[in-house]
Amino acid sequence: MPDWKHHVFVCTNKRPPGHPKGSCADRGCNEVRLAISEAIESKELYEQVKLNTSDCLGPCRQGPCMVVYPENVWYAGVTAADVAEIVQSHFIDGQPVARLLLPGS
Numbered sequence: 001m002p003d004w005k006h007h008v009f010v011c012t013n014k015r016p017p018g019h020p021k022g023s024c025a026d027r028g029c030n031e032v033r034l035a036i037s038e039a040i041e042s043k044e045l046y047e048q049v050k051l052n053t054s055d056c057l058g059p060c061r062q063g064p065c066m067v068v069y070p071e072n073v074w075y076a077g078v079t080a081a082d083v084a085e086i087v088q089s090h091f092i093d094g095q096p097v098a099r100l101l102l103p104g105s
């Protein structure tokens, strides 16, 4: 098993329509997950970055949310358009993207 540098969990929780919290699935998490998956493939990061989906991570109203371990970096409000920056800055250069950090994390 590779010794991954970053283990990424993207919340893909979906709640019923009209739920007061909404969910990351309603806010575009699947596009985020797909964009990360494609970036791992196109940049050949298979041995550095492991991507998994997760159930609710907690900060639903700020979704789509994701967390990166072992550094315990939380992102909120991520869109597919943000993924290239996260991949380059965080996963490759080691610098988390400050503007996308979950407030208070």
Ligand code: FES
Binding pocket: 011, 012, 013, 014, 022, 023, 024, 025, 055, 056, 057, 058, 059, 060, 061, 063, 064, 065
């Ligand atoms: S539904 Fe994604 S954090 Fe709760």
